[in-house]
Amino acid sequence: MMPNSITPKTDVKSYILLLLGLVFWGMMAYLMGSMAIANGPNITDDFCFAWVGKEYGIFGGAYQYYIGWSGRFFSNVILHLNPLIFSPDFGYFKWGTWIVMALSLANTLYLSKNIFQKPWWNPSVLWSALIFQAIGWYTIPGFYEWYFWFSGLFYPLSFQLVILFFNLYYFEKAKWIRFFILPLVLFLLIGSSEITMIFFSAVFGCLQLYRVIQNRRIEPELWILGIVWVIALALVILAPGNAIRATKHIALLDGLVEAAKNAIHQFYLFLKEPLFWLMNIWILLFGTGKKQEYPVSWPLFLGLFGILVLGYYLSFLPISLALDETGIPNRTLSLLFMYLLMGSSFLSFVLHQKLAWSLPSKAHFPVQLIIMFMILPNMHFSKSAHLMATEISSGTALQFAKEQKARFLALQENKDESVEIPAIKTKSAFLFNEEISTDSSHLWCKCIAKYYDKKHVRLKNN
Numbered sequence: 001m002m003p004n005s006i007t008p009k010t011d012v013k014s015y016i017l018l019l020l021g022l023v024f025w026g027m028m029a030y031l032m033g034s035m036a037i038a039n040g041p042n043i044t045d046d047f048c049f050a051w052v053g054k055e056y057g058i059f060g061g062a063y064q065y066y067i068g069w070s071g072r073f074f075s076n077v078i079l080h081l082n083p084l085i086f087s088p089d090f091g092y093f094k095w096g097t098w099i100v101m102a103l104s105l106a107n108t109l110y111l112s113k114n115i116f117q118k119p120w121w122n123p124s125v126l127w128s129a130l131i132f133q134a135i136g137w138y139t140i141p142g143f144y145e146w147y148f149w150f151s152g153l154f155y156p157l158s159f160q161l162v163i164l165f166f167n168l169y170y171f172e173k174a175k176w177i178r179f180f181i182l183p184l185v186l187f188l189l190i191g192s193s194e195i196t197m198i199f200f201s202a203v204f205g206c207l208q209l210y211r212v213i214q215n216r217r218i219e220p221e222l223w224i225l226g227i228v229w230v231i232a233l234a235l236v237i238l239a240p241g242n243a244i245r246a247t248k249h250i251a252l253l254d255g256l257v258e259a260a261k262n263a264i265h266q267f268y269l270f271l272k273e274p275l276f277w278l279m280n281i282w283i284l285l286f287g288t289g290k291k292q293e294y295p296v297s298w299p300l301f302l303g304l305f306g307i308l309v310l311g312y313y314l315s316f317l318p319i320s321l322a323l324d325e326t327g328i329p330n331r332t333l334s335l336l337f338m339y340l341l342m343g344s345s346f347l348s349f350v351l352h353q354k355l356a357w358s359l360p361s362k363a364h365f366p367v368q369l370i371i372m373f374m375i376l377p378n379m380h381f382s383k384s385a386h387l388m389a390t391e392i393s394s395g396t397a398l399q400f401a402k403e404q405k406a407r408f409l410a411l412q413e414n415k416d417e418s419v420e421i422p423a424i425k426t427k428s429a430f431l432f433n434e435e436i437s438t439d440s441s442h443l444w445c446k447c448i449a450k451y452y453d454k455k456h457v458r459l460k461n462n
Contacts, residue, residue, distance in 0.1 A: 013365045014123035018130075020372045025130035027379050028137045029101065031388040032147060035430065036097035038401035040090035041082075043434045045151040048447035050084030055450075058085070071239025074191035075154035082150055084451065088412055090405050097147050100156050107160050107167070108133050114171040115349075116288050124289060131375070132345075135275045140337050142330030143384040144430060155331050158192035159338050162200055165189055178221055183228040190232035195315045195335050197236055201229075202311035203343075210303070250321060259320035263313045266333060270340050278375050279341070280348040285359050285367065287352035296350055304350070308343040312336065387430045400428035411452055420460035435459060 041047060052061040062076035070076065083092035108129040113120045116128070137143065145152040165185045168177055190197050208226075212218055218226075250258070270276060296304070315336055319328055359367060379385055391397040407421050423435060436444050440458040449457040 011123070013368075014127075017368055017372060018123040018127045020376065021127040021130045021134075024376055024379060025134040028134055028382075028385055031385055031392065032097060032101060032137070034392050035148065035388045035397055036094040038397035038428070038431060039093045039097060039148050040401055040404050040431075041084055041093060042149050042151065043436050043444050043448075044149075045079075046082060046084065046149075047444065047451050049079045049151060050082040051447050051451040053080040053082055053085040065241065067240040069241040069245050071236035071242050072154070072191055072193060073235055073239075074188045075158070075193060078154045078157065079151055088408075090401070090408070093150060096150050096153055100147060100153055104156060104160055105129065105133055107163050111163055111167050114167060131279070132341075135279055136338055136341065138378055138382040138385065139273050139275055140330075140334035142332070142334035144433075145329070145331040146334055148431060149433070152331050154192055155335050158189070158196040159335060161185060161189040161192055162196060162339075163342070165200075179224060182221075183224055186225055187228050187232045190229065191236060193335065194236070194318045195332055197233070198317070199311040199315045199336075199339050201233070202314050203307050206307045206310070252321070255317065255321035259313060259316035262316045262320065262328060266328070266336060267312070267340070270337055275375065275378055276341065276344070278371055280344055282368070282371050283345055283348040284352050286364065287349055291353065291358060296354065298354075301347075301350055301354070305347060308347070312340065312343070315339075384430075391428055391430050396426060397428050397431060399426040400424065400431055408452075411448075411454075411457065414454075417455035419454055419457050421457065422460050 041050070049061070052064060055061070056064055058077060058080045061080035062073070065076045065079065066073055083089075083096070086092070109120050109125065112125040112129040112132075113122075116122065116125050118125050120126070140146060142152070142155070146156045147153075165182070168182050168185060172178065172182075189200060208222060212222070316328075319332070388397075391400075403424050403426055407424070411419055411421055418440075421436070424432065434444070436442070436448065436457070436459045438459045438461055439445065440449070440456040442458075445457050445459075449455065
């Protein structure tokens with residue numbers, strides 16, 4: 001019989017790494033959960049979607065947006081699920097942050113479980129899920145817009161749909177999942193974001209084309225996915241609202257060059273993130289903890305690399321060719337950042353499986369500890385984490401939320417048709433995005449007025 005002291009050795013090492021990973025993840029999770037308590041509707045867009053949702057209903061509002069602004073049919077529904085439609089109480093906005101955090105963690109755990117082929121409570125599975133989610137939190141440039149702006153929540157949901165699709169496509173065998181759930185996820189995925197639509201279509205489309213050429217036939221499952229895919233693409237691309245939204249007119253060649261410049265610049269910023277390198281070094285050295293035969297040849301590996309580059313570049317075309325944006329919004333850059341993180345992680349995993357060389361087993365734990373102790377200090381350098389910590393500890397966030405709630409409650413109870421509301425005195429650097437205008441004809445003022453059944457609403461002149 002083996003001594004009891006031998007059995008826990010590997011487990012102890014795994015649990016030490018898990019504990020460090022939990023600290024890294026838990027710090028940001030605590031800050032996000034605490035800050036969510038102070039969250040409320042944003043002046044930008046939230047009241048507009050709330051008013052339209054109240055006026056036309058959730059699906060009716062989504063249709064109005066589809067014909068008047070954007071073909072993102074699934075995101076249009078999400079946008080019109082604004083909590084203000086159901087209640088004027090701002091307290092429900094915190095649930096949006098908490099729900100997206102929980103869904104993201106569950107989805108990432110599901111992916112880790114499938115990759116490691118171990119139970120979800122295995123320390124390696126837990127560690128990898130926590131670290132992947134936390135690295136996104138600490139590094140994405142549009143952190144506020146992803147988790148604390150209700151009208152931006154469809155961005156992280158869009159990313160999670162891509163992860164869910166690949167989870168189901170590569171790991172689930174049940175026919176009801178492959179012939180019903182998988183097409184449904186694909187349909188929602190295409191209608192969630194133009195960036196996701198283009199990136200996913202380029203990557204998955206090329207992979208399926210290779211599969212068809214290799215097998216010399218189209219399997220029934222792919223026929224179903226292909227039909228759903230084409231229908232969803234048509235719904236997005238042919239949406240009447242796209243013509244209204246696409247106010248930018250630029251020559252094709254100029255747009256292609258601009259997209260290339262933007263892609264290169266943003267990739268450079270991505271490469272400057274130390275967490276990107278640390279995560280990929282970990283995967284390159286350790287993978288899932290075991291070497292196995294991997295069918296990807298070097299030419300195919302280069303092909304996969306090229307497909308990811310193509311998808312990444314094409315994702316910049318909508319803004320370069322049609323959407324008249326002042327720069328690229330941080331929420332969009334965050335989506336591209338996460339696709340780069342996911343794509344580079346996959347390539348690192350393939351390289352790990354293919355390379356004959358591997359780190360001696362005795363060196364695994366010391367090297368893993370070194371990498372973890374290099375990951376942990378990045379908590380301090382995260383601008384989002386620093387802002388949240390400062391505003392929670394100082395009470396600024398809660399005071400801002402208190403003032404915000406009080407002035408809109410006063411507006412709701414005011415019987416006058418034209419109302420002036422006071423400016424926020426305590427401005428949260430994290431939650432405060434924009435103040436309403438002193439001009440009642442401004443869009444945000446009109447949306448607030450319509451939501452509260454007023455004729456005019458504007459900011460009081462001081």
